[in-house]
Amino acid sequence: MSKLGVFDISVRYGKVPAISDLTFHLEEGERVFISGPNGAGKSSFLNAICGKVPTSHGRIEMDGDLLTGRSPEAIARLGLSMVPEGREIFGSLTVEENLRVGTGIRQDAQAIETDIEEIFAAFPILGERRRAAAGALSGGQQQMLAIGRALMTNPKLMMVDEPSLGLAPKIVDQVYDTLAALQEERGLTLLIVEQSSLRAARVGGRMVLMRGGRIVGEGNAADMADRDALAQAYFGNSHPEPEAVA
Amino acid sequence: MTNFAQLFFDAASLGGLYAMAALGIALIFGVMNLVNFAHGEYIAFCVFALIVPSTDAVAVMLLGRAPALILVPLILALGAAIAIASEHAVFRHLRRADPVAMMISSFALGFVIRNALLAAYGGRPKAISLWPDLNTPVRIAGAEVPLLQLIVILTTLLVVAGLAALLKKTRLGLEMRAAAENFTMARLLGVKANVVITGAFALSGALAAAVALIMATQTGVADVRMGGQVMLVAFIATVIGGLGSLPGAVAAGFLIGAASVLLQAFLPLDARPFRDAFLYTLVIVCLLVRPQGLFVAASAKPRV
Ligand SMILES: Nc1ncnc2c1ncn2[C@@H]1O[C@H](COP(=O)(O)OP(=O)(O)OP(=O)(O)O)[C@@H](O)[C@H]1O
Ligand SMILES: [Mg+2]
Numbered sequence: 001m002s003k004l005g006v007f008d009i010s011v012r013y014g015k016v017p018a019i020s021d022l023t024f025h026l027e028e029g030e031r032v033f034i035s036g037p038n039g040a041g042k043s044s045f046l047n048a049i050c051g052k053v054p055t056s057h058g059r060i061e062m063d064g065d066l067l068t069g070r071s072p073e074a075i076a077r078l079g080l081s082m083v084p085e086g087r088e089i090f091g092s093l094t095v096e097e098n099l100r101v102g103t104g105i106r107q108d109a110q111a112i113e114t115d116i117e118e119i120f121a122a123f124p125i126l127g128e129r130r131r132a133a134a135g136a137l138s139g140g141q142q143q144m145l146a147i148g149r150a151l152m153t154n155p156k157l158m159m160v161d162e163p164s165l166g167l168a169p170k171i172v173d174q175v176y177d178t179l180a181a182l183q184e185e186r187g188l189t190l191l192i193v194e195q196s197s198l199r200a201a202r203v204g205g206r207m208v209l210m211r212g213g214r215i216v217g218e219g220n221a222a223d224m225a226d227r228d229a230l231a232q233a234y235f236g237n238s239h240p241e242p243e244a245v246a
Numbered sequence: 247m248t249n250f251a252q253l254f255f256d257a258a259s260l261g262g263l264y265a266m267a268a269l270g271i272a273l274i275f276g277v278m279n280l281v282n283f284a285h286g287e288y289i290a291f292c293v294f295a296l297i298v299p300s301t302d303a304v305a306v307m308l309l310g311r312a313p314a315l316i317l318v319p320l321i322l323a324l325g326a327a328i329a330i331a332s333e334h335a336v337f338r339h340l341r342r343a344d345p346v347a348m349m350i351s352s353f354a355l356g357f358v359i360r361n362a363l364l365a366a367y368g369g370r371p372k373a374i375s376l377w378p379d380l381n382t383p384v385r386i387a388g389a390e391v392p393l394l395q396l397i398v399i400l401t402t403l404l405v406v407a408g409l410a411a412l413l414k415k416t417r418l419g420l421e422m423r424a425a426a427e428n429f430t431m432a433r434l435l436g437v438k439a440n441v442v443i444t445g446a447f448a449l450s451g452a453l454a455a456a457v458a459l460i461m462a463t464q465t466g467v468a469d470v471r472m473g474g475q476v477m478l479v480a481f482i483a484t485v486i487g488g489l490g491s492l493p494g495a496v497a498a499g500f501l502i503g504a505a506s507v508l509l510q511a512f513l514p515l516d517a518r519p520f521r522d523a524f525l526y527t528l529v530i531v532c533l534l535v536r537p538q539g540l541f542v543a544a545s546a547k548p549r550v
Contacts (some may be wrong), residue, residue: 073439081434088428090423091427093427097423150435232461
């Protein structure tokens with residue numbers, strides 16, 4: 001039984017299809033990158049898994065539990081956590097409060113405190129500003145906070161949507177180092193949206209290429225990046241122009 | 247000669263009443279983007295719960311006969327209960343609906359409650375006497391202040407401090423603040439939508455009950471229309487304060503109370519009957535100058 005099974009799902013916004021008949025599997029402890037041009041449906045895919053948008057067709061399972069039709073909070077309670085596109089931290093809450101929002105689903109009060117200290121140890125700047133409003137953090141710090149906040153639910157599967165968005169390359173390196181280290185430590189399964197195949201290749205893992213709401217390619221991230229580079233050398237841009245946003 | 251201490255106590259107690267009503271509206275708006283126009287009817291409902299249902303002109307106390315130590319928690323619980331019940335019966339089914347549809351449903355719900363009260367109690371205002379001793383004046387700083395005014399001011403301060411502590415220090419408070427800022431994100435972190443919304447309605451209903459107890463004591467009247475007037479002022483306070491902002495609602499509640507008392511005191515005698523026209527002119531000026539609300543940082547982005 002795979003960790004996450006997505007069977008033939010479709011997502012549409014009104015009449016506009018964003019995902020069409022998509023099937024996908026994720027194994028325990030795996031790290032998978034989803035790549036593809038703007039509007040390919042990457043975010044819609046993650047949002048369908050976490051229950052943020054409904055599927056019009058198909059089913060999604062995690063550890064044999066059916067996720068389809070469950071509320072986002074019920075899915076979170078099954079051990080799935082999300083770092084959304086644009087981070088969506090609670091700007092009016094303090095840094096520490098942001099970390100605590102997701103702890104309501106846990107019973108291990110002691111472990112919550114040690115986890116918070118661990119996150120502050122991993123991201124010292126967050127520890128220094130634990131009582132500051134999260135809205136005042138820089139983009140990179142907010143990304144760290146969003147990751148820390150997702151970890152505080154003690155997830156088995158964590159999904160991260162474009163963590164590199166709007167960050168300087170050096171900060172992106174740092175974010176990925178942290179994610180890789182966390183995965184090592186906690187045996188997390190990771191599903192990450194990352195536009196840059198080069199970046200994915202450097203971090204390592206499986207890569208899935210999406211386009212027009214479907215999976216159009218799949219393989220080892222390093223191989224995929226090579227192919228991408230080759231295509232770019234021959235045809236200029238390997239990705240079609242971004243589709244018009246509705 | 248106008249007595250300034252007197253004015254101060256009048257303004258603070260009226261403002262406190264408005265502030266509590268405005269808080270009740272802002273709490274629900276914060277988590278649901280709903281302006282609950284049935285809030286005024288929650289107030290009327292709690293007032294009428296004090297007396298025996300009958301269409302007689304003279305009111306006979308029912309719950310109102312209980313000693314204060316029992317009566318106060320009982321009415322607060324009743325206010326919370328009717329708010330929770332209306333969430334279950336009406337608003338829960340409209341969560342995905344347009345905010346306008348929700349608002350109109352709240353009007354409809356208000357009519358239902360009001361007409362149920364009319365059917366049970368008749369339309370004529372009734373004299374009631376709840377804690378009449380509280381209207382005996384005490385002398386403070388040269389002013390004759392009814393004890394009730396002091397209690398209202400004190401209650402408001404306690405309610406505001408208590409609510410602030412609840413929001414700041416408890417798990418439910420944290421979840422409510424997170425949900426008010428970004429409901430979907432809070433749910434993705436396991437925060438239960440139903441818990442947060444039920445909590446907000448319970449607090450809002452209890453605030454309506456507190457307003458009901460104060461108004462019943464102060465006016466000595468039970469009238470189905472009494473909630474509607476407060477609701478209107480409280481709604482305006484939440485708009486001026488910045489919809490969804492709790493500190494803004496409190497501040498604007500006090501501001502309107504103060505403006506109202508000051509206009510009453512200092513307008514020329516001929517103009518006093520038109521006090522409300524002056525008051526609402528000030529409201530319009532406020533909204534023209536700061537449409538996002540007086541107490542919201544100018545940079546804050548709109549909530550909806
Ligand atoms: N809330 C929405 N309402 C209507 N259409 C939407 C909505 N969200 C996404 N879409 C459309 O669905 C399609 C897929 O969008 P999605 O955000 O999933 O793509 P993406 O691969 O994440 O793109 P990006 O790289 O820009 O984040 C696009 O055509 C987009 O315009
Ligand atoms: Mg996206």
